[in-house]
Structure formats: structure tokens, C-alpha cells
Amino acid sequence: MNTHYAHQLSDLPGFSLMADMMSMIELENRYFAKLSLKGLRHAGLKVLFAAMNFDLNNLSATDFLYGVSPAVTAATRADNIQLAIDFLMCDEDSPEIKLLVKDLIRLNERRKTVQAEALIRLKPLVNENDKVVIVIDHTLGKGMNGLVAQELSRTYSRPAIVLGNGDSEDTYAGSFRGLEDFSMLDMLGDCNSVIYTGGHDGAGGLQLLKKDIEVLRQELNGKLQNFVADNSLYYDLEFDINQVNENLINYLSEFYRITGNKFKQGRFLIKGLFVSDKKLIGQSNNTVKIDCDKLQLMKFKTDVNYYKSVPVFSEIEAIGTLNINVWKVYRPKFKVTKTLQLFIEEYRETK
Template sequence: MFGDCDFDGVVSGIELYKLLLNFTDNVELKYVERSSGHGSQHIIEEIPDDTALYIAVDSSSNDVEEMKYLASRGIECLIIDHHAVAVENPYAILVNPQQEGCKYPNKNSCGGLLVYKVCQVIDDYMNTNYSEKYKDLPGFALLADMMSMREPENRYYVYYSLNNLNHVGLKKLFLAMNSDIQNLTSTDFVYGVSPAVTAATRMDNIRLAIDFLMCSEDSFELDDYVNQLVKVNEYRKQVQTEALKRLKPTVNHNDKVVVVVDPTIGKGLNGLVAQELSKSFNRPAIVLGNGEYDTYAGSFRGLEDFSMLNLLNSCESVIYAAGHDGAGGLQAQKKNLSSLVNELNEKLKDFEADDTLYYDLSFHIDEINERLINQLNEFYRVSGSGFKPGKFLVTGLFVEDKKLMGKLSNTVKIFCDKIHLMKFKTDVEYYDNIPVFSEIEAIGTLNINEWKVYKPRFKKVKTNQLYIDDYKIIN
């Protein structure tokens, strides 16, 4: 069995692998590091000749030649995937809602959910119920792969995962990220646990992610895995912050798409840097490094306004682009880089990204309390692509003080009378411009920060917070 090298791919493989172990020990789970690439071509030579069935999860829908080669060796092939199907593959049984003629209604599924559905079918045939043990995993796979949260089935599984967390390792990692296990939200996972596990795969340490997710019991070994994930995530933040600081001044503000080249970032982090550049400049972003021969290879991040994947595939300067509409990888000839930028500028000449800050509700600071924040967080507990966390305009704020925080000095705390405003992934310039002893209004997401104080006596301390997108000075 072979899976893709991201959170969704690892979860997909582990779900099916663990279930099959209930019936046979003649099953092997294989992965390759992210730097090796995606697809069955990177594992095909390692498949033993006595293999009866090759299973690819969250991967390989378009790997026709690879499946043909395996079939010629007498190996049957099963692919369980959710990525776009570009070619017909007669050499494998394909479970993919994207294929032509498929009547499965959820076209926004992910690998982890589809594999879980297959596990349920196996249970039905074998009159067992092993898949129930892993029901808390598909929802997290959906969030990690940024699948639509407008899809009813997706919302059901995410809600189930958040309210019925069973995986002992994920519980420990949530706690290490200071999350409230009893009141988990999608953002707790998307901005905490998911980046930590994914950081291991992005740093070519997929074994750590696999060993962590394979754990089914509490142990000192599991504690070590959690500590390693926290450390590798901190390192990921550092590399990402340094790359952004280095690349932002090089961006051409006249281009419709941010296109930068930096071979030092590494394949695993190109996508994260592209995501941050896209947010910073409110336009699609491409981060490239050195590919094979005379090519650049890297990652792209798009906007919700259109499919960046389709746009790149329409460019003559692109060798290939793959992935999802808003996130994926691409390759282009080095000599064609300027041509690619010109093509993108031409194709998007009439497009202007909307940089307006929208909010759902407005509150005066005197209206905000713990009860209100809890009610809002419950409503937005299941959020993600297509159903964003609630944004709120808070008025009547008076800035009493400010503080620059974090190991990388990229977090700002603004002290107001009844609430603390937090700005993440920012810089000293942002901090310096915050007006102390001034009235402001701000837009962001509301949260309650809770921590424990042990001296002189034990107590829980709670502070209302607003994670801000931006603020405006009131004259």
C-alpha cells in the first residue's frame, strides 16, 4: 500500500492498513519523502514480485503507465483518490468521485474520507465493525486538505472528529498546542495540530508523522513523538518567517501573480511560503526552486475567485501543474520564467482581487463577554474552505499598551481595557505603527485565552482576545 506524503495521505494509508491487519499480516505500508515527489512512479521499483494487490491512496489517479507496468507483472491495482482525473486508466480499479460518470454526490471529499468509506464497505462484507475505531480521523483529513466545509457530509465528519476525538496522539498534541480538548474547533486543528504533523512530512521526516499517527496507546514513546513534532513545527515557523522576510522586498507589485525563486526554502515549505505571500499581497503566489535539468519546480497558492490550477495548465510556459484549484505544484523551464509571468499578467489583466475586509457582525467592546464568545465559537466550530470562521468588527477600543512577543518577534499583543488584541506573523514595523493611547476599531476573530496559575494558589485565568486582521484609528 502506498500513500501520498501529506496529512491526508498518511491518514488514508493508516486507516486502511490498520483495518487490513485485522484480517491478515501480509500487508505493507510504504511512503516516500516529499522531496522525492508525488505519485506511484517513486515507489514502483520497490514493489515485490509476489505482490497480489497494489493499493494507492490519496494519489495516482493519473498514473496510467505505472499501473500498466504493475498489471504486466500480474499485480492487481486499486486506487482510492480524490484528485482530478485527467486520463482514463484501464489498468486499475479507481475509487474517485472526480471520474466521469461517478454518482457519489460528495465531489469535495478527501483521501482520508474515501478510504474510510472503503473500510466501511469491507466491514459490511466481512460482518465486522473495525472501521468505527478510526471514525475520528476523516474529519481532520478533510480540514488538513482544505476541502469544502459547505459540503454536508464533510461538515458531519469534521463535527464528529472535533466532538469525539479518540486518537490518543492527537489528544496529546492538541494539549501541547494549548487547545481545550472539550471544546475543539476547526481552527484549533488547522492552525495548531495540522501544521505540526505536516511539518514533519515537509521536512522529509515522514516516518515521524507515520509513527505518531500509528500510535493507539499512551506511552513514553508517544510523548517523544509529540515533543519532536512541536520542535519540528517551531523550526518550520522559523524557516518560513525568514523566507518571507527575505522574499517580500523582491516582489514586483505590478505583477498579477507573485512569482519568486528561492532554491534554499526546499520543496516541503514552498507551498507554505506561497500561502503567506498570497495573503500578504492579496494575489495568487508561486514559489519556485530548482527542478530536474533546466527547470524550476515549486508550489502555487491561489484565491477563491478562480481556479489557479486551471489557469496554470492553460499557460504554454508551464510544463505541468497538479493538485487542487487553489493549491498545488508546478514545473516550468527556467528560460521561460519571464514568459510565464507575462502570460499570467495577460490572462489576468482584467482581474482585480478584492482587498476589502468583510465582517459578519459588529460589537461595541462593552457587549463582548465570555458567554458571547462561546456562543459565536460554537456556531463557527466547523469552519474552513467555503465557510470561514466568523469575522467581527469591534468598536470602542482604547489602546493602553503594546508588546512584541514570540521567539521570532513576529507576534504583537495590544492591551485594551477588556480585551487583548493579537496579531500573528507580523513584524517590528507593524508593532511600531500601533498608536498607544488612541481609540481604534478592529476586525478579527474572537477567542478566549485560558491558562493555569499555580502560585500563590491554583486558579484558571481567562482573557478575552481578538485575533485581528487589521485596525483603524478613530479620530
């Protein structure tokens, strides 16, 4: 009818595909993801990206996946879905957007704190002899179970299940996170102890009777008796520190601008790093900053023990993702500072 209303919302399909972890090797999905990142239109998302210090003219999928998307879903995890709905319905600029964004960021910071505290609390309950991490925590709630399960899965390199109270007094309900090696959803569906399971191959929910918790543990250990947790770190390319510069990082960032399910962010081994200093930073003291000449290493979601283990005045090599942190200062004089960074997964000393 000679209207073009859909053009005003052309950025939303790509964000939806990325948020739901759809395949990013599918060309149609990549097309819509590119529309989202290169043609941001949504008034609320513009304000949220800017408030989280992302460059609106140089957005990547990781900015959305690990920045903005968790901030929006933090509202639903806090049982405040109306806040998320109100935010997403802000398709035009309005005075209320800044207030909504402020609330989303506040809830997201709270989510990070709860998630970090839960990981510390639950680690002592993990039986590392089990093929699947299974823990019970009644305080987290449905909105946080999956996030904590994901952290436990990454930490122990195996599937993880976090359970809490179910629909009735005699049941547990919770979330699972699996690995790319096999379908955790199908495996749980084959367990006699599981009343219900649903979701995706690697992420979903389940319910079982409390009396069957040990049966589930035995079933999973049996099905995965030949499974060996692989905590190896894999990387795409390796560089000497002397090869790393702004041009290289910009080139790699452009290549990996659209990442996600089945098209992962590039990981690189950087050699020849010399540690000159280290700092423990962040509101919860869970981020370690390591100075290595022209490259700054950042380790997120860690603790003081990791900080203490980092050797100063030593040579190391590290695996992670490369990034440029751009910091703008407007007073007393406008100044732009660029810092080359490596978001590290792990390091090791070299001799």
C-alpha cells in the same frame, strides 16, 4: 463479522477531510468533522492537542487547522515523513508518544521560523506591478514553497508562485496559491510555458523551463490584465466593545466550531477600542499584543515595524476573530484566568 474496529478510528476521517481542505458546507463532511472534534480517540492526537494547550473538551476546527495539522505536516516538510507515520500509527497509548509529540512541536517551531525568515527575504523581490507574485528561492525546498506562497498571496492579495530547482538543471519547480475568484490550476494549465501543473483550483505545483520564466510572467499578466487585487477586509458582524463578553464569544465559537473550505471562520469589526499598552512578544518577536481594556488584541506573523505603528492612548476599531484564552495555574494555588481576545487582521484609528 460482529466487530467494531472502525469505531476506534471514527475521529480520523473528519481530521483528514479538514486537513485536505474539503468543503465544510457538505453535511456529510460536517458530520465527520463533528465526530473528530467531539469524539477525539487517537492517542497521539490527544497528547499533541494537550501539548499545544488546547482544551480537549472544547475543540474547534481552527484548533486543528492552524495548530495540530501544521505540526504533523511539519515533519513531512522537514523530509522526516517517518516521524509523521510513527505518530499517526500510535492508536494506543504508549511511552513513545510524548517523544514523538516533542519532535513534532520542535519541527513546527522550526517551520514557523523558516517561513517568517523567507517572507522577509522574498518581499524585496516582489514586483507589485505583476498580477501574480512570482519569486525564486532555491533554499526553501518543496515542503516549504507552498506555505511561503500562501503568505505572499495573503500579503499582496493576489496569486503567488514560489519556485526552486526542478528535476533537472534547466527547470524550475515549485508551488502556487490562488484566490477564490478563479481557478489558478486551470489558468496555469493554459500557459504554454508550463510543462506540468497539478493540485487543486487554489493550491498545487508546477514545473517549467528556466528560460521560460519571463514568458510565464507575461502570460499570466495577459490573462489577468483586467484583474485588480482587492485588499479590502470583509467582516460578518460588528460590535461595540461594550457588547463583547464571555457569553457572546462562547455563542459565536459554538456557531463557528466547524469551519474550513467554503465555511470560513467568522470575522467581526469591534468598535470603541482604546489602546492602553502594547508589547512585542514571541520567540521571533513577530507577535504584537495590544491591551484595550477588557479585550486583548493579538496580531500574529508581523514585525517590529507593525509594533511601532500601533498608537498608544488612542481609539481604534479592528477586524478579526474572537477568542477566549484560558490559562490554568496549579501552583501555589489552582487558578483559572480567562482573557477575552481578538485575533486581528487589521485596525485603524478613529476620531
